[in-house]
Amino acid sequence: MPLLAVSGLTKRYRRGDTLVSAADDVSFTIEPAETLALVGPSGSGKSTIARLVTRLIEPDAGTILLEGTNLRALKPSALRAMRGRLQIVFQDPLAALNPRATVGRVIEDPLKIHTRFSRGERRSRVASLLERVRLDPALASRPIHEISGGQRQRVAIARALASSPTLIVLDEAVSALDVSVRAEILQLLKRIQRETRVAYFFITHDLGVVRAMADRVAVLDGGRIVETGLASEVVSNPQSEIGKALVAAAPRLPRS
Structure with missing residues (x-):
């Protein structure tokens, strides 16, 4: 059974x-521990689909099954509980997180919601999560607005990991970062996936990121998926016109 x-x-x-159709009869699956990339130009509907899948906005039609559970059928209390299994990381962590909250509080909040850890256990877990994303646990006392963009994105990833999700949606999560920092974050995400078996739904316009990260790719144009396949095959020989345009514009990032 697919994870999603x-x-x-x-x-x-x-x-x-x-x-205007932001999502037009979109269908896809994601397997456990798999990375599916959804690619397309600006305005194609990628971020709308990310928000639909996570039920941050409501679809007009369609089904969303996570681990066999229909997310659209859940009542608010059940949906809140299920959100621990499905997390999202946005492009701009400064906008997504409370900039005046401390790093520790930002990571601890989902632990309060989704676990029964004591205060001491939560603090220990925050330190462990910071170490997992290669940050000094002493950073927990710093306000979000005082740390760098790359550090903030690592904190956002740590927060997403706090509830032990099976799927993380990454909505252009590296597109605003410098090239060197972007490569570090991609390597971090790959290591986390190897260690935890989490699946990724990677929203991007950059096929260079697809080369580095994805198992499969779906190409979106005008709210419709126009091409799907193994990432290596789509990147090397795209069949759709928009896929060809994206490949032609993509920088080369090594896959390791």
């Missing part, structure tokens, strides 16, 4: 008198 099975996902927005 999305079928017929649809979302339309009204712009004046026109209905």
Whole structure:
């Protein structure tokens, strides 16, 4: 059984008198410990699909099954409990996290929600998570706005890992980082996946990132998936016009 099975996902927005499809009958699956990349140009609907899958916004139609559970059928209390299994990391952690909260508080909050750890156990877990993302545990006392962009993204990843998810959605999570920092974060994510067997749903416009990270790729254009396949095959021989354009524009990142 797939870890995530999305079928017929649809979302339309009204712009004046026109209905615009941000997601048009989108279907895909993600297996345990797999990385699926969703690629497409700006405005193709990638971030909308990320928010639909995590139920940050509601679809007009479609089903979202996580570990066999229909997320759309869950009542609010059950959905909150299920969110521990499904986490999201955004492009801009400074906007996604409380910039005046400390690093420790940001990581501890999901532990309060999704675990029964004591205060001491939570603090120990925060230190362990900071070490996992290659940050000094002493950083826990620093406010988010005082640390660097690369450090903030590592904190966002640590926060996502706090509830031991089976799937993490990464919505352009490395696109705002410097090239050297981006490579470090990608290597970090790959190591975490090897250690924890977590699956990734990687939202990106950059096929260089796909080369480095993905097992499979789905190409999105105008809210519709126009091509899917093994990442190596799609990147080396794209069949769709938008896939060809993305490949032509992609920087080369080594896959290790």
